[in-house]
Amino acid sequence: MRIDVVSIFPSFFDVLEVSLLGRARGKGLLDVRVHDLRSWAHDRHRTVDDTPYGGGAGMVMKPEPWGEALGAIASDASTGPQTTGPVIVFPSPAGEVFTQATARELAAREHLIFGCGRYEGIDERVFAHAASLGEVRLISLGDYVLNGGEVAAMAMIEAVGRLIPGVVGNPDSLVEESHEDGLLEYPSYTKPASWRGLDVPDILLSGNHGAIAAWRREQQLERTRARRPDLLDRSD
Numbered sequence: 001m002r003i004d005v006v007s008i009f010p011s012f013f014d015v016l017e018v019s020l021l022g023r024a025r026g027k028g029l030l031d032v033r034v035h036d037l038r039s040w041a042h043d044r045h046r047t048v049d050d051t052p053y054g055g056g057a058g059m060v061m062k063p064e065p066w067g068e069a070l071g072a073i074a075s076d077a078s079t080g081p082q083t084t085g086p087v088i089v090f091p092s093p094a095g096e097v098f099t100q101a102t103a104r105e106l107a108a109r110e111h112l113i114f115g116c117g118r119y120e121g122i123d124e125r126v127f128a129h130a131a132s133l134g135e136v137r138l139i140s141l142g143d144y145v146l147n148g149g150e151v152a153a154m155a156m157i158e159a160v161g162r163l164i165p166g167v168v169g170n171p172d173s174l175v176e177e178s179h180e181d182g183l184l185e186y187p188s189y190t191k192p193a194s195w196r197g198l199d200v201p202d203i204l205l206s207g208n209h210g211a212i213a214a215w216r217r218e219q220q221l222e223r224t225r226a227r228r229p230d231l232l233d234r235s236d
């Protein structure tokens, strides 16, 4: 999978070098390229923002650098082995909420472009223009406000990247995670069986695999009911 990121803070994405995703990049499973939006700003100060039409607080990202950046990246990638157009993701608190289902949809694509906005947002015309280059999605991490799209893009890249075959060593560990089946994960324990007066539940030491599976399922339902009842309304 190829992922391009456009940001005025490319160094935010240095952490992609480490851990699981770093190894995935080393193995050639993931081709991530981070671009500085300012390389497509041509004035002396490499300006990427301006005051909003109609007035109001803050600054708005100008359309021209975004148009050039997205155009250059989309046409560069189309010379590669891609058979479908890119998905262009704009992290935005005004977007649809990102879920595990969104991660699965994005993981099935060959090319993702993340356009990270700052300030009060990006000139609205950029989204319309981007729609001529690929499938545009505005995606939010949840109902709270970050200073820009970078941290959100990073979260999405990690959630999507670990679904690419080969990135996570043991594929079984993908299915037993919270949210994969619409429920929260069951509790996990390791040795020692007794620690500071706290004991591992007897059932897990019983060797009865059927009973263990049933207990884990019950734990999943119980925690989901207690912590995230909204998930139960949605799952079957």
Ligand code: 6GU
Pocket (backbone or CB within 6 Å): 090, 091, 092, 093, 139, 140, 141, 142, 143, 144, 145, 146, 147, 148, 149, 152, 153
């Ligand atoms: Cl994707 N962007 C920003 N700026 N704030 C957010 C967000 C995204 N998701 C939640 N809050």
